[in-house]
Amino acid sequence: MLLSGGVDSSTCLALAARDFRCHALSVRYGQRNARELSSARRVSEALGAVEHRVLDLPLDWIPGSALLGPEVAVPRSVDGQTPAPAPPDGVPVTYVPARNSIFLALGAAWAEALDTPHLYIGVNRVDYSGYPDCRPAFIEAMERALRLGTRRGDLLIHAPLMELSKAAIIRRGVDLGLDYGLTWSCYDPVDNDRACGLCDSCLHRKRGFAEAGIPDPTRYA
Amino acid sequence: MLLSGGVDSSTCLALAARDFRCHALSVRYGQRNARELSSARRVSEALGAVEHRVLDLPLDWIPGSALLGPEVAVPRSVDGQTPAPAPPDGVPVTYVPARNSIFLALGAAWAEALDTPHLYIGVNRVDYSGYPDCRPAFIEAMERALRLGTRRGDLLIHAPLMELSKAAIIRRGVDLGLDYGLTWSCYDPVDNDRACGLCDSCLHRKRGFAEAGIPDPTRYA
Numbered sequence: 001m002l003l004s005g006g007v008d009s010s011t012c013l014a015l016a017a018r019d020f021r022c023h024a025l026s027v028r029y030g031q032r033n034a035r036e037l038s039s040a041r042r043v044s045e046a047l048g049a050v051e052h053r054v055l056d057l058p059l060d061w062i063p064g065s066a067l068l069g070p071e072v073a074v075p076r077s078v079d080g081q082t083p084a085p086a087p088p089d090g091v092p093v094t095y096v097p098a099r100n101s102i103f104l105a106l107g108a109a110w111a112e113a114l115d116t117p118h119l120y121i122g123v124n125r126v127d128y129s130g131y132p133d134c135r136p137a138f139i140e141a142m143e144r145a146l147r148l149g150t151r152r153g154d155l156l157i158h159a160p161l162m163e164l165s166k167a168a169i170i171r172r173g174v175d176l177g178l179d180y181g182l183t184w185s186c187y188d189p190v191d192n193d194r195a196c197g198l199c200d201s202c203l204h205r206k207r208g209f210a211e212a213g214i215p216d217p218t219r220y221a
Numbered sequence: 222m223l224l225s226g227g228v229d230s231s232t233c234l235a236l237a238a239r240d241f242r243c244h245a246l247s248v249r250y251g252q253r254n255a256r257e258l259s260s261a262r263r264v265s266e267a268l269g270a271v272e273h274r275v276l277d278l279p280l281d282w283i284p285g286s287a288l289l290g291p292e293v294a295v296p297r298s299v300d301g302q303t304p305a306p307a308p309p310d311g312v313p314v315t316y317v318p319a320r321n322s323i324f325l326a327l328g329a330a331w332a333e334a335l336d337t338p339h340l341y342i343g344v345n346r347v348d349y350s351g352y353p354d355c356r357p358a359f360i361e362a363m364e365r366a367l368r369l370g371t372r373r374g375d376l377l378i379h380a381p382l383m384e385l386s387k388a389a390i391i392r393r394g395v396d397l398g399l400d401y402g403l404t405w406s407c408y409d410p411v412d413n414d415r416a417c418g419l420c421d422s423c424l425h426r427k428r429g430f431a432e433a434g435i436p437d438p439t440r441y442a
Contacts, residue, residue, distance in 0.1 A: 053282070055278075056277070056279075057278050059330065063334055064334055089372065097329070097330040097371060098329045098330035098367065098371050099330070100370060101326035101329060101330075101366065101367055101370045101371070102323065102327055105319050105322035105323040105325075106319070106323055108318070108322060109280065109283055109322075109323060110318075112319060113283040113284055132369065132372060132374065135369065137369050138370040141366035141369050141370075142366040142370065144362050144366070145322065145359065145362035145363040145365070146319065146322055148353065148354075148356065148358050148359040148362050148363075149319060149321060149322045149353055149354035149362075150318060150353060151310065151312045151318070
């Protein structure tokens with residue numbers, strides 16, 4: 001399963017771990033928020049994943065994404081609640097080109113090597129940042145393509161959080177015993193311990209905890 | 222465009238270079254035949270690619286492929302003409318799980334960053350090794366998935382060699398001035414200069430040149 005160390009993928013691992021012995025894959029792709037990788041490690045240990053692999057695949061030679069370098073700033077909310085305006089096409093500058101396509105293809109490769117059809121991804125189309133590679137039509141098309149492009153031919157991409165609100169996801173995770181203090185959402189950390197509280201990802205997280213009526217364990221700057 | 226440095230992808234670059242300023246992508250994925258990467262470099266220079274990028278993405282933690290480590294031997298023809306027998310499902314042990322899916326996703330990311338819809342891949346379904354990720358249905362499905370999973374949404378995967386025999390591909394490349402002495406096909410090189418002459422890839426290459434009536438510049442062991 002694909003694990004970034006954020007709320008969604010960590011909850012997805014908690015769900016998958018009920019039914020499977022899980023192998024978790026994270027990618028060090030040059031993300032500004034590489035802090036999430038140590039969270040992924042802790043989450044995978046806490047949830048008893050049998051293996052956590054961090055793949056080095058620097059993508060920071062790809063220009064234009066706010067997550068891939070200091071050239072483009074991560075948009076910040078002015079009041080800590082209203083998201084910063086997105087570009088006209090609705091895709092924010094934190095978009096990383098084809099990221100989930102790359103990750104799903106890598107996950108499919110590993111699933112095939114592990115001789116399983118099951119691949120989990122924590123994408124969600126309700127409380128998300130507007131990335132095209134989080135939508136159901138994309139996941140379905142990718143499943144079809146990866147079936148055709150692998151030997152087994154029976155890949156199943158599970159996206160169990162697709163239709164849940166962030167609050168519902170958090171409630172689910174708490175029910176499953178997930179400690180969200182281990183997870184990391186912020187795109188633009190102030191330091192290794194403190195989230196900015198103003199990026200899109202912090203806003204989704206804060207609102208999710210507020211709506212769920214569950215205290216947010218995050219340290220915000 | 223995706224460039225391995227073999228006959229097909231090199232010819233594909235020669236074709237694409239007639240119409241486009243080409244950016245070529247190769248991947249150092251832990252292949253036994255990493256020798257192909259220096260061929261890719263020379264081919265991209267000879268054909269005037271504006272850029273050749275070699276991405277480090279070790280996949281040799283994925284077990285089971287003869288191309289990804291010494292554990293599984295590359296099958297060899299006994300007589301230098303008849304291919305070694307393939308497994309019952311027709312997919313040889315040199316198959317690398319989801320390789321073209323990973324490469325196409327990476328190519329789509331770069332294409333999007335370069336702000337172009339065009340992505341070339343030199344796959345071919347006539348004289349090929351039986352890999353599932355070389356078939357037209359896979360390429361079509363992947364194009365659709367990558368359109369849905371990227372911001373532009375208009376990716377075009379060009380696979381101009383899909384229906385050509387190896388001999389036809391070689392004739393085409395020679396017409397375009399490609400020096401096949403720069404290319405590399407062998408899966409299991411004897412040393413840095415000599416191909417084994419017995420692996421599937423050498424057999425396809427040898428037969429292609431023979432059928433095209435063009436001398437094969439390869440040094441075979």
